[in-house]
Amino acid sequence: MNANTEALVGRVLRASTRGFDCGAHSRSIGDHHNFGAFVKAPITNDSNTYAVGLIYKVEIKDDQLISELVMGELVPDNILRDQRDNRMIPVEIKVLNVGYYDRYGFVPSLPPRPPMSLADVWECTPAEVDSFTHSLDFMRLVLGAAEVPSDDLIAAALWYTASLHEDRVAFMTRAGRRLARELSHDLKRLAHVLSLIRP
Amino acid sequence: MYDEQSPKRLGVVVGGSLSKGLTVKLEASESVEDLAVGRYVVVHGAAGKRFFCMLSDIALDNTNPAVQNNPPDMSDAFLRAVYMGTIAYATITITPMLLIDENGQVMPVKTIPPHFTDAYSATEQDVNDVFGREDDKHFHVGAPLELQETKINLNLKKLAERSIGVFGKSGTGKSFLTRVLLCGLVARGTAVTLIFDMHNDYGWEVTSENGYNVKGLRQLFPEKVTIITLDAESSKRRGAKYDFEVRLGYDEIQPEDVALLRVTMNLSDAMIDACYTLNKLWGSAWVRRLINASVDDVQYVVDNSNIAGGTLNALQRRLQRFERWDFLSEESIGESVQKIVDYLVNQRKSVVLEFGRYGNELEAYMLVANYLTRRIHQKYVELMEKSLGDDGQKPPNLVITIEEAHKFLEPQVANQTTFGIIAREMRKYNVTLLVVDQRPSAIDEEVMSQIGTRVTALLDNERDINAVLNGVSGAASLRQVLARLETKQQAIIMGHAVPMPVVMRPRNYDEAFYNALTSPSSSDTRAFSGGKKARF
Ligand SMILES: Nc1ncnc2c1ncn2[C@@H]1O[C@H](COP(=O)(O)OP(=O)(O)OP(=O)(O)O)[C@@H](O)[C@H]1O
Ligand SMILES: [Mg+2]
Numbered sequence: 001m002n003a004n005t006e007a008l009v010g011r012v013l014r015a016s017t018r019g020f021d022c023g024a025h026s027r028s029i030g031d032h033h034n035f036g037a038f039v040k041a042p043i044t045n046d047s048n049t050y051a052v053g054l055i056y057k058v059e060i061k062d063d064q065l066i067s068e069l070v071m072g073e074l075v076p077d078n079i080l081r082d083q084r085d086n087r088m089i090p091v092e093i094k095v096l097n098v099g100y101y102d103r104y105g106f107v108p109s110l111p112p113r114p115p116m117s118l119a120d121v122w123e124c125t126p127a128e129v130d131s132f133t134h135s136l137d138f139m140r141l142v143l144g145a146a147e148v149p150s151d152d153l154i155a156a157a158l159w160y161t162a163s164l165h166e167d168r169v170a171f172m173t174r175a176g177r178r179l180a181r182e183l184s185h186d187l188k189r190l191a192h193v194l195s196l197i198r199p
Numbered sequence: 200m201y202d203e204q205s206p207k208r209l210g211v212v213v214g215g216s217l218s219k220g221l222t223v224k225l226e227a228s229e230s231v232e233d234l235a236v237g238r239y240v241v242v243h244g245a246a247g248k249r250f251f252c253m254l255s256d257i258a259l260d261n262t263n264p265a266v267q268n269n270p271p272d273m274s275d276a277f278l279r280a281v282y283m284g285t286i287a288y289a290t291i292t293i294t295p296m297l298l299i300d301e302n303g304q305v306m307p308v309k310t311i312p313p314h315f316t317d318a319y320s321a322t323e324q325d326v327n328d329v330f331g332r333e334d335d336k337h338f339h340v341g342a343p344l345e346l347q348e349t350k351i352n353l354n355l356k357k358l359a360e361r362s363i364g365v366f367g368k369s370g371t372g373k374s375f376l377t378r379v380l381l382c383g384l385v386a387r388g389t390a391v392t393l394i395f396d397m398h399n400d401y402g403w404e405v406t407s408e409n410g411y412n413v414k415g416l417r418q419l420f421p422e423k424v425t426i427i428t429l430d431a432e433s434s435k436r437r438g439a440k441y442d443f444e445v446r447l448g449y450d451e452i453q454p455e456d457v458a459l460l461r462v463t464m465n466l467s468d469a470m471i472d473a474c475y476t477l478n479k480l481w482g483s484a485w486v487r488r489l490i491n492a493s494v495d496d497v498q499y500v501v502d503n504s505n506i507a508g509g510t511l512n513a514l515q516r517r518l519q520r521f522e523r524w525d526f527l528s529e530e531s532i533g534e535s536v537q538k539i540v541d542y543l544v545n546q547r548k549s550v551v552l553e554f555g556r557y558g559n560e561l562e563a564y565m566l567v568a569n570y571l572t573r574r575i576h577q578k579y580v581e582l583m584e585k586s587l588g589d590d591g592q593k594p595p596n597l598v599i600t601i602e603e604a605h606k607f608l609e610p611q612v613a614n615q616t617t618f619g620i621i622a623r624e625m626r627k628y629n630v631t632l633l634v635v636d637q638r639p640s641a642i643d644e645e646v647m648s649q650i651g652t653r654v655t656a657l658l659d660n661e662r663d664i665n666a667v668l669n670g671v672s673g674a675a676s677l678r679q680v681l682a683r684l685e686t687k688q689q690a691i692i693m694g695h696a697v698p699m700p701v702v703m704r705p706r707n708y709d710e711a712f713y714n715a716l717t718s719p720s721s722s723d724t725r726a727f728s729g730g731k732k733a734r735f
Contacts, residue, residue: 184263185263190286194277
């Protein structure tokens, strides 16, 4: 497998400017589907502009057969294993947009249009994450998103980003100070988020 | 960490006013503990303008008061690094003092920089732009507290053209400071000085509190300074090379000389009146005659004047104290004043009058200082009038130095003493005062207001602080600084001879200083950039 297929997260199922959902095979699930991972999807056909988001929910779907198997009393082991390993169970991955990038670089704001259905969704490369997170402005969109578990999401995203930095403590301190500014009105929440990212 | 030319950013202006000072939110990386009131801060405004400010207050603040109820755990390095400067931060208040324009020109400040302008620690360049460079008219007296490499230079001409006050509690370095100022005036020939040297501090060697000896003016400037003495024995014992012994005649003491001692000798108004009456009755011999007067003599006076017997007896007892003073001779020798004037005016030499053992007798000190000053002042008035405004004919600017100055300038006596007159008439007759005092609040307010340059070390009495700061712009911020000076060798200079009040560490009075005095041009080799400098 080449690097590109390894980083393919899935294909867009539905999308809005706020975020998008994509589907994938249960068999292909891996690190790049982690909660808090940075992913991107093209929003124009020429692939020049990408929506950039954070995975905030990964859902394993059920179907008729699975429901029956879960209920079934004496299901042989080999059937269960076959079901788990070989059958294609749909997995749904939900993404919150934190920005987009085009020829001019990364913009920490909602993209102008959503990605198209069935567009490929890729994991962002470390270099891309590094450049997106340079300003930490993306945190504002996350902190303000009521529909996602934003505190845990930001912590996961920061932990991932910190792992790319040589001086993790310095990065986390910078992020912590930014959080302190954004959350100065809510000290309890601030203390909670800081406890999640304390290096 | 940063070189002198790239200033250290302290924070950003977030509010304030011209009258109350600007509030600067401190950078998180700046520790409040490293700051000190009195330090200089420069705000870099638009178009190369710099607002030169003095730090006057430091405060702690927060963006959310709730943090006070539940303070974060500051022992955790991460939490400390996150909270400090974000939720919890420090602010400083800085008072704009001067504006330096893009050409380095210094001018009064009439506006303030806009919101969110950066504030920096003052650099050497900033300080030099304000205080100018050392040259033959500007004398290096010390350095700002945080910038020991820079120089605060006094404009000597302005220093001498109005009266000077050196204030501070006992032991704060007044005498050392005064010596530094006088060295400047003498070395550059700006003025001659007559020092009434109460504690033999100025002429010859003095031992500092730390036990080493420092040089007197005569040793530093043998050609320009002469010592005369009231107490030859003391001068000899200390090895001071004096020129002559001062003798005053009883017959030269005038009622005004005694009137000055009103408070010190506890003389009543009636006794003062009696002096004038006796002077009329007996002429110039009145003091001697009263001291020697028999009961019959006293009765004769009581019968022939309106002086009460009790008053006369009390006055007699008081004046009999004069007999302990060997420098008073029966008859006028008349030369002391003439000789002093000759030194000052014709030879352009400064004169240090050592008091020796009489320094401990305030009455003697005051009598002699007032006696001589009155006569010398008279000569100056004559000379000035004779010169008819011709600068070449004018006698040199004379600075008369007195200690315990409030005794001469108390409200009760200030309008009678020559010192009060000199302080008030300003430089009309080319005579000004250098007053050294620990209790400025006791000095007459009007006299105080005529003191052009004030140099003050630590004062801790509220009234003294008020007296020194009275009439000074930006006094509120200086008050904080003044009460927090170190107990030694720190002072604020304000007024006529400096463009703005400045907190400084006076120069060490030591070998290096002596050497710098004798080769003034070599003392400043630093190159100054910034084109034409505003010379203050
Ligand atoms: N510029 C200076 N250079 C060196 N030493 C200094 C200087 N200023 C002050 N000192 C030290 O402080 C001591 C006290 O200074 P000084 O005698 O001038 O105080 P003062 O205010 O005149 O005291 P007093 O009121 O008792 O006359 C000195 O003996 C000396 O050790
Ligand atoms: Mg002294």
